[in-house]
Amino acid sequence: MKRTLILTLAVCALLASAIFAFADIPRPKSTPVQGKTILYSGLTVTSDPKGYEARLQISQGTLKHLQEAAANSGNDGSMVQRLMHSSTRTIMAGTFMFLAISFAGIWFARSAERRNNKAIAAVFLVAIVFGLATVIVRANAGPPGYIRWQNLPQSLMDGKETAGGVQIELVPGDDNMKLIIPLRKTKGPGEE
Amino acid sequence: MERAEKINIGVWREPRVGTRTHVNARAFAAILIGSACVSAALATWLPLQVSIVSVFLFAGPHNWFEARYFLMRLPARFGRSRNFFIVAFTGIGLLTLAYILLPALYYANIWSGANWPNAIAGWNTLMILWIGALVLMRGRQKANRDWFWVLPVAFALCALNWLAPELFSLAIVYVHPLVALWFLDRHLRRTKPEWLKTYRRCLAW
Numbered sequence: 523m524k525r526t527l528i529l530t531l532a533v534c535a536l537l538a539s540a541i542f543a544f545a546d547i548p549r550p551k552s553t554p555v556q557g558k559t560i561l562y563s564g565l566t567v568t569s570d571p572k573g574y575e576a577r578l579q580i581s582q583g584t585l586k587h588l589q590e591a592a593a594n595s596g597n598d599g600s601m602v603q604r605l606m607h608s609s610t611r612t613i614m615a616g617t618f619m620f621l622a623i624s625f626a627g628i629w630f631a632r633s634a635e636r637r638n639n640k641a642i643a644a645v646f647l648v649a650i651v652f653g654l655a656t657v658i659v660r661a662n663a664g665p666p667g668y669i670r671w672q673n674l675p676q677s678l679m680d681g682k683e684t685a686g687g688v689q690i691e692l693v694p695g696d697d698n699m700k701l702i703i704p705l706r707k708t709k710g711p712g713e714e
Numbered sequence: 715m716e717r718a719e720k721i722n723i724g725v726w727r728e729p730r731v732g733t734r735t736h737v738n739a740r741a742f743a744a745i746l747i748g749s750a751c752v753s754a755a756l757a758t759w760l761p762l763q764v765s766i767v768s769v770f771l772f773a774g775p776h777n778w779f780e781a782r783y784f785l786m787r788l789p790a791r792f793g794r795s796r797n798f799f800i801v802a803f804t805g806i807g808l809l810t811l812a813y814i815l816l817p818a819l820y821y822a823n824i825w826s827g828a829n830w831p832n833a834i835a836g837w838n839t840l841m842i843l844w845i846g847a848l849v850l851m852r853g854r855q856k857a858n859r860d861w862f863w864v865l866p867v868a869f870a871l872c873a874l875n876w877l878a879p880e881l882f883s884l885a886i887v888y889v890h891p892l893v894a895l896w897f898l899d900r901h902l903r904r905t906k907p908e909w910l911k912t913y914r915r916c917l918a919w
Contacts, residue, residue, distance in 0.1 A: 610832055611831065611832065611835065611876050611877070611879075614835065614839075614872075614876040615873045615874075615876035615877045616873075618839075618869045618870070618872040618873035618876060619869075619870070619873040621866075621869040621872075622866045622867075622869035622870040622872075622873060623866070625862075625865040625866040625869060626863075626866035626870075628862070629862045629863050629865070629866060632860070632862060633860065633862075644863070648866065648867075648870060651870060651874075652870070655873065655874065655877060658877060
């Protein structure tokens, strides 16, 4: 009897430990789902001291663009965004630009003897075309978007508006809407 | 032989000369401007219908202008232009075949839709390089002509094409009928030089 009791207690202890051990098994790591950018728009964040619920205001035009972008989600974003995300096209365009400039230089050097104003004008025209192409690929990109959001906490406390760019992403699932603000931690004058 | 010697060659004339209609440059200009005004009025009145009709109506004539000019200028013997015509006809064949195959491969799910712009850009690049090669080969046949500038222009067009393949393809669709105007210019220079000045003024207008 005593032996049976000890055996039963041992089995119960084993089961209990198994339950605790099972609880200690880490949850399977869920790979973060990458959202798919379908539209680039603007966002203004402001506070309302008299409001009871957070509100999301979307203009009819933006909603229409959003619906169209979601319907055509196969084509993600604008031409510039697609180009920036397509390394093949960027490499090919850069290679051909390099070839064009190189051969233009050879041609310009070869025609040095009979150089005239038309040739110089043509070279300037090509240079203008490449300058425009450079603008298209954002080689002269402005400051990053997170700069506009740096004063968001202070603006919220002051009741002021903060406006900046926002990428609207489609994420699978049925979770709530999530607004991710790119805030960088800034060190105060006395902090290390 | 004796009868042949008695043939009166003095009265022989080119058969088409007598039947050829004579339209002076002013009448030609009036026809051009009138057609442009009527087209503009119709396009304003019924924009969608006229755009559809004009596609079907003018797709034929502009191709006919180009084909007619090409057939008239095609030599009976290729001679020293043999390589030029080999490259030309090979390019036409291969590019046409690739143009037909691209949609077929796409609908057969050979590649995903994400690679479709790359395929279009590749086809456009081959076409630009083919035209550039033809221009260079033609330039070599003419003395004192340096058409080396074609290479940088062709490469620049290739770069623009890779930046925006869909827009470049759309530009080809809208620009290629304008090539017929250039063909017509060359045709008038040979057959109706008195119309050429009027024609160019009308185009500029």
